[in-house]
Amino acid sequence: MSATQTITFDDSRLEELAQQEPQAPWGRRTSTFRAAVIPGVLIPAAIIVGLWFYSDLPKPVLMVAVYLPLQLLAAVGAAIAVRGTKSAADAIIIVLAIGATIFSIVVLVSLLWSIFSKGWEAMSTAFLFQNNEYISPSTPLGWGGVGHAVVGTVLIVAISALIAVPLGVMTAVYVTEVRGRAVPYVRFFVQAMSGVPSVVAGLFIFTVLILSGVLSQSAFAGALAYSILMLPTVARTAEEVLRLVPEDLRTGALALGSTRARVVLRVVIPAAKTGIITAAILGVARVVGETAPLLLTSLKNDRTVLNPFKDPITALPTYIFDNVAQPYPDAVVRAWGAALVLMIIVAILFILTRTLSARGPR
Amino acid sequence: MSSTDTESFRDLQSAATSHRGDRIFNRTITLAAFTALIVLAGITVFLGLQTIPVLQTQGLSFLTTSIWVAPDYGIWGMLYGSVLLAVIALVIAVPVSLLLSVFMVFLAPKGVSKVLTNLVDLMAAIPSVIIGLWAFYILDPVSQEWQQLLNQYLGWIPIFKNTSGNFSGTPFTAGFVLAVMMIPIVTSVTREVLGRTPPELINAAEALGCSLWTMLRYVALPYGRGGLVGGVMLGLGRALGETIAVFFVLKIVFEPVNYYDIIESGGGSIATLIVSKFGEAAGPYEVKLLLAAGFFLFMMTLLVNVIANLIVNRTGRLQK
Numbered sequence: 160m161s162a163t164q165t166i167t168f169d170d171s172r173l174e175e176l177a178q179q180e181p182q183a184p185w186g187r188r189t190s191t192f193r194a195a196v197i198p199g200v201l202i203p204a205a206i207i208v209g210l211w212f213y214s215d216l217p218k219p220v221l222m223v224a225v226y227l228p229l230q231l232l233a234a235v236g237a238a239i240a241v242r243g244t245k246s247a248a249d250a251i252i253i254v255l256a257i258g259a260t261i262f263s264i265v266v267l268v269s270l271l272w273s274i275f276s277k278g279w280e281a282m283s284t285a286f287l288f289q290n291n292e293y294i295s296p297s298t299p300l301g302w303g304g305v306g307h308a309v310v311g312t313v314l315i316v317a318i319s320a321l322i323a324v325p326l327g328v329m330t331a332v333y334v335t336e337v338r339g340r341a342v343p344y345v346r347f348f349v350q351a352m353s354g355v356p357s358v359v360a361g362l363f364i365f366t367v368l369i370l371s372g373v374l375s376q377s378a379f380a381g382a383l384a385y386s387i388l389m390l391p392t393v394a395r396t397a398e399e400v401l402r403l404v405p406e407d408l409r410t411g412a413l414a415l416g417s418t419r420a421r422v423v424l425r426v427v428i429p430a431a432k433t434g435i436i437t438a439a440i441l442g443v444a445r446v447v448g449e450t451a452p453l454l455l456t457s458l459k460n461d462r463t464v465l466n467p468f469k470d471p472i473t474a475l476p477t478y479i480f481d482n483v484a485q486p487y488p489d490a491v492v493r494a495w496g497a498a499l500v501l502m503i504i505v506a507i508l509f510i511l512t513r514t515l516s517a518r519g520p521r
Numbered sequence: 522m523s524s525t526d527t528e529s530f531r532d533l534q535s536a537a538t539s540h541r542g543d544r545i546f547n548r549t550i551t552l553a554a555f556t557a558l559i560v561l562a563g564i565t566v567f568l569g570l571q572t573i574p575v576l577q578t579q580g581l582s583f584l585t586t587s588i589w590v591a592p593d594y595g596i597w598g599m600l601y602g603s604v605l606l607a608v609i610a611l612v613i614a615v616p617v618s619l620l621l622s623v624f625m626v627f628l629a630p631k632g633v634s635k636v637l638t639n640l641v642d643l644m645a646a647i648p649s650v651i652i653g654l655w656a657f658y659i660l661d662p663v664s665q666e667w668q669q670l671l672n673q674y675l676g677w678i679p680i681f682k683n684t685s686g687n688f689s690g691t692p693f694t695a696g697f698v699l700a701v702m703m704i705p706i707v708t709s710v711t712r713e714v715l716g717r718t719p720p721e722l723i724n725a726a727e728a729l730g731c732s733l734w735t736m737l738r739y740v741a742l743p744y745g746r747g748g749l750v751g752g753v754m755l756g757l758g759r760a761l762g763e764t765i766a767v768f769f770v771l772k773i774v775f776e777p778v779n780y781y782d783i784i785e786s787g788g789g790s791i792a793t794l795i796v797s798k799f800g801e802a803a804g805p806y807e808v809k810l811l812l813a814a815g816f817f818l819f820m821m822t823l824l825v826n827v828i829a830n831l832i833v834n835r836t837g838r839l840q841k
Binding site: 245263267270333341349352353363394406418444447450483494502 | 530540542543545546547549550551553554555556557558560561563564567568571616617618620621623624625628629637639640641642643644646647648649650651652653654655657658659666667670674701704708732733734735737755758759761762763764765769792795796799800808811812815818819822823825826827829830
């Protein structure tokens with residue numbers, strides 16, 4: 160037996176270990192942990208259910224001033240019993256984090272539920288397809304609808320996409336393909352542009368085109384204001400997508416003698432086609448519910464308008480805006496109905512982006 | 522993409538067949554890339570030009586007084602109100618967003634976390650006019666009840682004092698609505714920042730016996746500090762510029778300026794002022810006043826946004 164024994168350390172797995180998912184010991188659930196959690200949750204819950212029925216305290220006060228402290232106390236107690244005093248802070252964080260999550264879900268469910276339950280009342284073929292001509296806020300629900308507003312939204316959004324999507328994609332192409340000297344500045348300006356408040360975009364178009372008499376308040380003016388809001392979203396998403404195109408494709412195409420323009424148009428953009436469509440949809444989703452710019456640039460109109468350059472036009476957001484806070488219950492139901500239609504459009508766009516991006520950049 | 526990569530790519534590009542079409546292509550793309558700059562400069566110049574005559578007639582009191590009765594106009598109350606609403610929204614939204622993202626990144630099982638991510642993104646996609654509708658009909662009655670209780674139990678704290686008994690149209694409700702709009706925006710940034718904490722650092726913290734709290738306190742939060750601050754400021758920029766959701770739940774009051782009575786009816790918001798006065802603007806001068814107000818709103822949000830992006834970008838570079 161040798162006097163010294165060499166301890167060999169196999170470091171071939173170090174890299175792999177470092178990249179491993181964190182084990183998160185605070186998330187591990189042992190049986191003692193479970194045994195402590197169950198009373199830690201049930202006791203405060205039982206107390207609050209009892210107080211809910213037999214106490215005169217208002218419900219919000221009960222939740223904030225009684226249940227929350229009780230639950231925190233119980234969690235801290237359970238944590239100390241199982242893992243010692245040092246885990247008391249963990250217990251507080253976990254309770255608050257779950258509380259914040261529940262709070263957010265309650266807000267979201269309240270939003271979605273109110274849109275669907277109240278919007279449903281307004282639904283009818285008349286509501287979906289008729290316009291608002293000869294309709295006053297007090298007209299019963301059987302007549303009139305959002306047909307003209309849907310046409311308006313589609314018209315305005317389509318024109319703004321025609322303007323903003325090419326410009327946005329070209330901006331992204333500049334950053335990832337041309338790679339000129341101004342790349343950091345271009346990215347900086349696009350980021351700054353994404354912070355322009357929607358009402359300011361409306362004011363800008365109003366000053367430049369409407370106040371100066373070049374254009375009247377119309378779908379086209381609204382579309383220009385929308386495209387200011389849409390461009391940064393398209394540019395930033397398209398940039399991310401173009402970055403995913405492998406560099407080998409570019410160098411390969413150049414090596415085969417392609418011109419630079421052809422590399423971009425025939426290789427890079429086709430390779431990122433799905434991603435660019437996603438960028439366009441995200442841009443549309445960003446603007447489709449914007450109200451403030453339209454209040455300044457396209458006003459409203461009870462008739463269905465198809466000429467984007469001439470007449471004021473109503474879109475879904477402005478239709479909702481006009482019907483909120485009206486003293487007539489039917490007008491309010493119409494607002495909820497229009498909100499439901501708008502929300503369905505947003506949801507469709509949302510699902511489209513999810514399914515497209517799940518399919519990857521190609 | 523490192524700079525050497527870009528340089529070698531550029532070498533390759535210039536070595537490749539140079540074509541007249543290429544020059545036209547490059548110039549077109551470069552021109553298009555400057556749209557953002559042109560728009561930003563355009564907003565500054567055109568709204569700025571409308572602001573000059575307003576400042577000439579109203580003087581600096583346009584910014585320092587709070588009044589909207591001809592011939593005197595001042596937007597101090599609105600500027601202050603925008604900031605007050607944003608602060609209320611931040612106080613509510615930042616803790617909720619941080620805790621929500623801690624839950625999504627460190628606590629929830631993968632599946633739950635994925636569902637929550639989608640829900641948060643869906644919440645961000647809800648148009649502000651719909652949030653305004655919800656705020657007016659669903660939130661406001663509930664919020665009035667909360668405010669009554671706040672006044673009843675915590676009325677001795679100056680900010681929760683209400684002597685009028687009118688709890689509608691308060692900065693509290695408007696700030697809460699802004700918080701609802703900010704939570705998904707801030708959460709999506711903070712979730713990503715916390716999620717980017719290197720696993721080896723978390724593993725090391727774990728090996729040293731850190732609890733969740735100590736790991737957050739000494740590893741995740743310091744590591745993502747820049748990104749977290751930037752995310753919050755992006756949300757702040759959005760809150761300052763939000764118009765429609767606030768429009769339905771805030772009563773615009775010029776005098777007296779509501780400095781801190783957040784559950785007292787009446788407050789200000791510069792973006793909402795523009796929309797609420799625009800339709801009934803009496804003559805070209807009042808339109809000019811609103812354009813000037815828009816100019817200062819733009820400057821305020823631009824400043825917040827630029828700072829936010831500088832912070833986010835700087836940390837982005839650090840992490841590479």
